[in-house]
Amino acid sequence: xxxxxxxxxxxAIAIAMAVVILVLTHLLGPRQDDPVKLSxxxxxxxxxxxxxxxxSVKFYLVxxxxxxxxxxxxFLYPWAVTYKTLLSSLGWLMFWQMFIFVxxxxxxxxxxxxxxxxxxx
Amino acid sequence: xxxxxxxAFSLVAIVSGIMVITQKNAVxxxxxxxxxFFCLAALYILLHAEFVxxxxxxxxxxxxxxxFLFVIxxxxxxxxxxxxxxxxxxxxxxxxGLLFAVQFVWIGLGGMGAAAERNIxxxxxxxxxxxxxxxxxxxxxxxxxxxxxxxxxxxxxxxRKHN
Amino acid sequence: xxxxVFTLLPLMILVGFSLLVLVADMMLAREQRPALGIVALIGxxxxxxxxxxxxxxxxxxxxxxxxxxxxxxxxxxxxxxxTGLTLLLSMRYxxxxxxxxxxxxxxxxxxxxxxxxxxxxxDLMTIFIGLEILSISVYILAGFARRNERSxxxxxxxFLLGAFATGFFxxxxxxxxxxxxxxxxxxxxQVVSEGTIRSQSFLWIGIALLVxxxxxxxxxxxxxxxxxxxxxxxxxxxxAFMSTxxxxxxFAAFGRVFLSALQPMHADWTGILWILAVxxxxxGNITAIAQRSVKRMLAYSSIAHAGYMLIAIxxxxxxxxxxxxxxxxxxxxFTNVAAFGIVIYLSRKxxxxxxxxDYAGLAIRHPWLAFVMAVCMVSLAGIxxxxxxxxxxxxxxxxxKAKFYWLAVLGVINSVISVYYYLRVIFVxxxxxxxxDYVHGTLSLGMKIVLILSVIGIFQLGTVPGSVMALLQNxxxxxx
Numbered sequence: 001x002x003x004x005x006x007x008x009x010x011x012a013i014a015i016a017m018a019v020v021i022l023v024l025t026h027l028l029g030p031r032q033d034d035p036v037k038l039s040x041x042x043x044x045x046x047x048x049x050x051x052x053x054x055x056s057v058k059f060y061l062v063x064x065x066x067x068x069x070x071x072x073x074x075f076l077y078p079w080a081v082t083y084k085t086l087l088s089s090l091g092w093l094m095f096w097q098m099f100i101f102v103x104x105x106x107x108x109x110x111x112x113x114x115x116x117x118x119x120x121x
Numbered sequence: 122x123x124x125x126x127x128x129a130f131s132l133v134a135i136v137s138g139i140m141v142i143t144q145k146n147a148v149x150x151x152x153x154x155x156x157x158f159f160c161l162a163a164l165y166i167l168l169h170a171e172f173v174x175x176x177x178x179x180x181x182x183x184x185x186x187x188x189f190l191f192v193i194x195x196x197x198x199x200x201x202x203x204x205x206x207x208x209x210x211x212x213x214x215x216x217x218g219l220l221f222a223v224q225f226v227w228i229g230l231g232g233m234g235a236a237a238e239r240n241i242x243x244x245x246x247x248x249x250x251x252x253x254x255x256x257x258x259x260x261x262x263x264x265x266x267x268x269x270x271x272x273x274x275x276x277x278x279x280x281r282k283h284n
Numbered sequence: 285x286x287x288x289v290f291t292l293l294p295l296m297i298l299v300g301f302s303l304l305v306l307v308a309d310m311m312l313a314r315e316q317r318p319a320l321g322i323v324a325l326i327g328x329x330x331x332x333x334x335x336x337x338x339x340x341x342x343x344x345x346x347x348x349x350x351x352x353x354x355x356x357x358x359x360x361x362x363x364x365x366x367t368g369l370t371l372l373l374s375m376r377y378x379x380x381x382x383x384x385x386x387x388x389x390x391x392x393x394x395x396x397x398x399x400x401x402x403x404x405x406x407d408l409m410t411i412f413i414g415l416e417i418l419s420i421s422v423y424i425l426a427g428f429a430r431r432n433e434r435s436x437x438x439x440x441x442x443f444l445l446g447a448f449a450t451g452f453f454x455x456x457x458x459x460x461x462x463x464x465x466x467x468x469x470x471x472x473x474q475v476v477s478e479g480t481i482r483s484q485s486f487l488w489i490g491i492a493l494l495v496x497x498x499x500x501x502x503x504x505x506x507x508x509x510x511x512x513x514x515x516x517x518x519x520x521x522x523x524a525f526m527s528t529x530x531x532x533x534x535f536a537a538f539g540r541v542f543l544s545a546l547q548p549m550h551a552d553w554t555g556i557l558w559i560l561a562v563x564x565x566x567x568g569n570i571t572a573i574a575q576r577s578v579k580r581m582l583a584y585s586s587i588a589h590a591g592y593m594l595i596a597i598x599x600x601x602x603x604x605x606x607x608x609x610x611x612x613x614x615x616x617x618f619t620n621v622a623a624f625g626i627v628i629y630l631s632r633k634x635x636x637x638x639x640x641x642d643y644a645g646l647a648i649r650h651p652w653l654a655f656v657m658a659v660c661m662v663s664l665a666g667i668x669x670x671x672x673x674x675x676x677x678x679x680x681x682x683x684x685k686a687k688f689y690w691l692a693v694l695g696v697i698n699s700v701i702s703v704y705y706y707l708r709v710i711f712v713x714x715x716x717x718x719x720x721d722y723v724h725g726t727l728s729l730g731m732k733i734v735l736i737l738s739v740i741g742i743f744q745l746g747t748v749p750g751s752v753m754a755l756l757q758n759x760x761x762x763x764x
Contacts, residue, residue, distance in 0.1 A: 001123065001169075055197070058279075059191045063191045064188060064275045065275060067180070067188060070180055071180060072265075078250030081250050082250030090255070097254060097258055104303065105269060105272075107303045107306055108268065108273070110306075117276040117280060228486075228488065257409065258346065259410055260410055263414065266397065267417050270424070274420060274423070
């Protein structure tokens with residue numbers, strides 16, 4: 001547990017820095033707000049519409065495919081770490097278990113590719 | 122020390138969890154969710170589940186969070202649409218939720234001491250891998266099939282042109 | 285390699301064929317796609333054969349993650365029958381709905397794989413992943429008609445509520461693990477019977493959450509609200525699958541957990557399930573009476589049937605209960621798929637209303653079709669000599685043997701109530717005048733096979749049930 005202490009300390013310092021800087025600017029900086037100053041700046045032109053536009057569903061597709069392959073990698077990692085240890089007891093089985101897992105996902109990958117899941121349009 | 126940290130992180134997790142559902146701006150909700158994820162990761166470390174903690178940061182705070190933000194932007198929620206449910210159902214929902222919470226805490230306190238396990242197994246990547254690739258091999262391969270199903274669904278339902 | 289590896293053969297075959305379907309889907313031209321249904325069907329048949337091959341050697345395997353006892357194998361058969369019949373119904377239906385995509389067949393096979401993991405899982409982790417594979421496949425299938433708003437609405441409702449239920453279920457597993465220190469069903473049963481539980485209250489919360497999770501999957505009373513809308517909005521062939529295979533999978537896992545792992549606590553959990561069963565039966569049957577649409581009526585009737593099936597679990601004797609439950613589920617699979625097949629055929633012209641022109645005078649226009657529908661309705665109502673009657677008979681006698689007299693009486697009362705709305709369909713078909721402007725469609729070959737097989741199945745189970753029940757003797761390996 002003790003080995004995580006530096007991370008905790010780092011987090012504490014980072015949060016403290018952020019809070020201190022925010023508080024300081026708030027207290028020290030002069031504030032003279034008026035409507036023109038607070039309005040959106042678009043190269044001097046009056047803003048035509050809200051800056052928040054609706055995202056296309058395509059972003060979502062990319063994100064969820066990323067999550068799925070990310071999870072695949074999460075499984076690969078402990079496999080790589082234990083490969084040498086388990087190779088002596090399981091032999092080639094150790095290889096084939098991951099091979100089957102990846103092969104199933106490879107078919108999925110082929111499907112995604114072929115159906116244009118990776119294309120923008 | 123461990124108990125103090127546990128209560129600190131649990132408290133932040135619960136408070137930010139409540140903030141997730143009470144914020145009017147959906148993006149703020151998302152950021153509070155991120156904080157909840159980080160607190161959970163810290164709790165996993167306190168439980169000696171190191172690998173799960175890393176995965177929590179990498180997958181949840183990383184990838185799943187991006188997914189959440191994309192969905193928020195996809196729906197393009199406005200500030201005005203602050204409540205999804207009219208007041209009465211919302212009050213009933215809160216009431217039922219509180220009832221459950223009280224019930225769970227009450228029953229849970231009764232069993233707390235008894236269920237505490239002292240010899241906590243190691244949660245490092247290697248220890249997890251040893252279990253995963255020997256004992257839990259069937260659930261592992263099945264998880265591959267599960268990911269395949271999710272891939273099919275995502276592409277089929279979200280891809281606009283389908284041939 | 286020892287032969288315990290082969291305990292997963294039926295599942296491996298299905299996964300293999302679903303991958304084959306996906307790969308073939310990428311190569312085939314659009315008009316050749318119905319052939320993928322045939323490929324999937326071959327997969328189902330090969331998997332069925334492998335089940336019979338495994339039948340004589342029940343065993344636990346894969347470090348106690350999987351058990352291939354007769355309970356699991358017979359559940360496989362139910363899932364495969366339901367999947368096979370659904371495939372036969374779907375091939376033409378998908379073309380007509382303009383959703384002829386290979387993913388459909390692959391997802392059906394994968395859903396059946398998930399169902400099998402649920403039935404054979406000897407560890408709550410295996411059951412959970414099986415539940416997830418099944419659920420996610422079916423969420424997608426419910427929304428498979430992507431251009432149809434009702435289909436998408438049904439998928440979304442099912443997904444949101446289903447995700448909640450899965451959360452409850454997983455939390456229940458965590459609680460049971462906290463109380464017993466294991467997720468293995470065999471060990472849970474030992475720990476519970478020896479009384480070496482770490483925390484009784486955690487176990488209680490766990491059981492309550494598991495009941496909520498399973499209750500959602502099989503549509504028990506307070507967890508049923510999604511059922512009518514989802515069943516109505518989903519493509520009808522998917523509804524047929526949901527009401528048979530998904531329900532059977534839910535009950536198989538429900539039975540495994542409660543009749544095996546939690547069997548030593550039988551006296552403690554019967555009370556709550558008793559109440560759920562009674563409410564489910566009355567709610568399903570009484571609301572079904574008010575329905576105008578046949579598809580919706582069948583949805584409410586499926587809630588009522590979940591109530592009857594729950595009686596089998598309440599009876600609580602591992603062999604008696606699981607035998608009668610599986611028998612009932614098999615009969616229900618034949619009956620419901622055929623009934624939904626006829627709904628598919630008739631609703632092609634638009635509505636599915638009772639008073640619409642579709643069912644009126646069906647006996648004159650299509651005597652055989654009307655006959656099959658009548659057989660299905662009679663079986664659902666539980667009138668001899670059909671599968672539905674024998675199923676109810678076994679379940680109620682199991683309840684009586686376990687001294688749940690009132691439950692059996694309430695079950696019979698409900699069967700009598702249900703006769704009203706099932707027979708109304710028959711009445712409309714046989715005694716109302718057909719509409720003049722009715723245009724005949726043709727039955728596809730697949731549909732004909734489904735109807736013939738179902739009628740044979742219904743009468744076979746209804747007249748010579750002994751041969752099937754003999755298979756179900758000592759179906760569940762009991763560990764004590």
